[in-house]
Amino acid sequence: MHVIQDLLNLINKGEDLLVPFAKIHPHIKELMIECESITSGKKDVTNCNLRQIEYILCYLHDHLNIGKWDEVAEYYRQAYTSASYMKTLIVLQLNSSFNIDKNIEVVKTALQVIDKGFLLGLPLVSNLTLLTDCARILTKYVSENSVSSSKFNQTEELSSFPHKKQKVEHKVPVSGRPIDGVVCPSIEMFRKEYFTPEKPLVIREGMTTWPAMTKWLDINYLLNIGGDRTVPIEIGSSYSSDDFSQRLMTFRDFIKNYYNAEDGKEIGYLAQHDLLTQIPTLIEDIKVPDYCCLKRIQESDDYNDIDDVEPEINAWIGPKGTVSSLHFDPKDNLLCQVYGAKQIIMFAPSDTKYLYVYDDMPMLSNTSQVDPTNPDLSSFAEFKNATLYTCILQAGEMVYIPPKWWHHIIALEKSFSVNFWWQ
Incomplete structure (x- = not known):
């Protein structure tokens, strides 16, 4: 050969x-x-x-x-x-x-x-x-x-893939204070009003130039360029649950057996994976948001000593019902919704004392024991004092999650998200 x-x-x-x-x-x-x-x-x-x-x-x-x-x-x-x-x-x-x-x-x-x-x-x-x-x-x-080796020949499987671009209205499952939303803010506005004060924001119409917004709606496009690639899949209701595990499988098997599965017996989630480096064709379908160029510089810092580091880019693909448990990350984060809708729940770092961190489990030291969608107040009584912020993140929208802001995310339908972490 x-x-x-x-x-x-x-x-x-x-x-x-x-x-x-x-x-x-x-x-x-x-x-x-x-x-x-x-x-x-x-x-x-x-x-x-x-x-x-x-x-x-x-x-x-x-x-x-x-x-x-x-x-x-x-x-x-x-x-x-x-x-x-x-x-x-x-x-x-x-x-x-x-x-x-x-x-x-x-x-x-x-x-x-x-x-x-x-x-x-x-x-x-x-x-x-x-x-x-x-x-x-x-x-x-x-x-x-190969002769059409990557195409789904079953009409039902293909039709179940989201191929509509219209906005879907969802009832907000959990109520709380709404997260601010702005249509494509300028860099200066974002820096001054949200980045510097570390305040969350939904950015609307910020992904209109992404080829992914149309190309990734086609299941055959994704399977043709990545169907035979091996990817890590999270199995279980969430990464902090007792039933959590990980399996390696081809992307095609993930789509067929988990993403498009109708029985829903077992949830599979391609989560926090560097898919766009693994399959470089995909990186051509997105654009790193300009907001990711912003940096926090202390008075003592020499600007010339600040490294110009590219953001970490991760893919998140899954069926309806995938959950990211309530947790925080140390970096600035932009979560970009290519298709599908997700409910975002957030809490400020100042509410950490009400969120019951897993203190006895080092691997979950950034994770809360509380399910904010159905809190057990008999076990976590102080949770009622936390202030909850929420939004429904629709296709074509980004949500800015500042460092150490707690966030819980649940997919309301099949979805594909890309996030950018930078520091």
């Missing part, structure tokens, strides 16, 4: 693949050196190489799951990236065939390896976009050699 040579051509510096292994057990490094030699054509690929690279990935996976995720050494995650790339080459070389249908399945398997590397790894120093570029090549091969 020509894709093998295309993947080999992506490497800027071959030694970059081995750099992360300098601090890893010598035996693992030796195995990786032996596997890496195939990139230079020094040896033919064998099943032994496949067993070696799978052993390396298992070893690295074990180390990625020891302790807290944010404390994992970067070189372990970069090594996982290198090993994922190597396994992809080995899988392709061992299983390439003159049979196009067989090759497509092999490429899909290789794509799953790349996606797991993307999810668990980190970019290499001299090959920053290695896995993303691999995925682009593999996805293109599948697309060019």
Whole structure:
């Protein structure tokens, strides 16, 4: 398959693949050196190489799951990236065939390896976009050699996808003080009246130039560019519930089994995922709001020392009923609704004392035990003293959530949101 040579051509510096292994057990490094030699054509690929690279990935996976995720050494995650790339080459070389249908399945398997590397790894120093570029090549091969493989042929499934652009009126499930709403405020107005005083705001008509507002309504568009990609899906009523778990599956399986499922027995949510980096075509369909360029500068700060950091961008896709438990984030946040509607509930940081944080659970230290849509006042009596702010976020609207403002979000219908975190 020509894709093998295309993947080999992506490497800027071959030694970059081995750099992360300098601090890893010598035996693992030796195995990786032996596997890496195939990139230079020094040896033919064998099943032994496949067993070696799978052993390396298992070893690295074990180390990625020891302790807290944010404390994992970067070189372990970069090594996982290198090993994922190597396994992809080995899988392709061992299983390439003159049979196009067989090759497509092999490429899909290789794509799953790349996606797991993307999810668990980190970019290499001299090959920053290695896995993303691999995925682009593999996805293109599948697309060019498949016959309508990504399309839903079942009319019911296609018709259940939201393809109408009109605004849907929803009854507000929870009453409270309304969050301010302004039609596309100027940067200066936003800075002065909302950003600096850290006050929430619904921004209307701020997404009219996004191609996503029309393109993402087409399920086949999304499936054609990302149907075979592996994504993490949250399973359960919310991330703080007892039934919460995560599963890896293809985007197509998520759409079919959770997004479009009619029985609603189990809720699946593609939440807080860097989908637009994983599938770069999607990033072309949005525009980073100008409001994200604003920064808070203290009097003691030298403006020239303030880094111009790009915002973190996450995708949120799910059926009606997905919930983000009441929590806060440390960064400025713009949640942008591409389609569907969500109820937003907020509380000011000053009300934290009324919100019953999970003090005994470090992983939920930014999360409240209270369900603001149905509070148990017998257990959380002080909650009645908190001031609730709310709005219905409609398609084409953004909501600004200031740092440390508590927010609870529930989807009132199928929806696709993109959020921007910046600091």
